[in-house]
Amino acid sequence: MSTLADSIEVATAPTTPAAPRLRPALVDGQRVWVECEEWCVVDHVAENERFLVDVTHAGAAVDLLVPRQNGRLQLLASARILASDSGSVEEREPMVAVDFQDVESLYLSPSEAVVAADRLVEFEARLRALARVATVV
Numbered sequence: 001m002s003t004l005a006d007s008i009e010v011a012t013a014p015t016t017p018a019a020p021r022l023r024p025a026l027v028d029g030q031r032v033w034v035e036c037e038e039w040c041v042v043d044h045v046a047e048n049e050r051f052l053v054d055v056t057h058a059g060a061a062v063d064l065l066v067p068r069q070n071g072r073l074q075l076l077a078s079a080r081i082l083a084s085d086s087g088s089v090e091e092r093e094p095m096v097a098v099d100f101q102d103v104e105s106l107y108l109s110p111s112e113a114v115v116a117a118d119r120l121v122e123f124e125a126r127l128r129a130l131a132r133v134a135t136v137v
């Protein structure tokens with residue numbers, strides 16, 4: 001049975017930050033261990049970086065794709081979380097990078113426009129989710 005003392009203990013438990021996630025990386029041909037965020041999907045061993053500060057962390061891409069008449073999908077924008085191990089403390093904080101494709105005009109049928117609108121809403125929600133994940137607490 002839970003007592004008042006138990007609930008006070010839970011409520012005042014110190015919030016200790018999670019231990020850093022260490023993952024292997026290849027730097028100048030040497031295998032080293034780097035701190036890597038939970039959201040990072042980069043295989044740091046696959047890329048042989050020259051210096052430790054060249055290690056860059058990236059999350060999975062969130063893409064905005066719209067259907068075209070030829071049945072193919074066209075990429076309009078792509079967003080992901082990035083963080084670098086170089087620079088000042090502020091420069092190392094995660095940021096959300098959004099790349100917009102060079103699309104001059106997009107002529108959509110009404111049905112394509114409806115799908116595009118749905119995907120814009122979904123992209124917006126996922127972009128907000130990336131911002132929440134990238135926010136340093």
Ligand SMILES: [Zn+2]
Nearest residue numbers: 036037040057
């Ligand atoms: Zn990483």
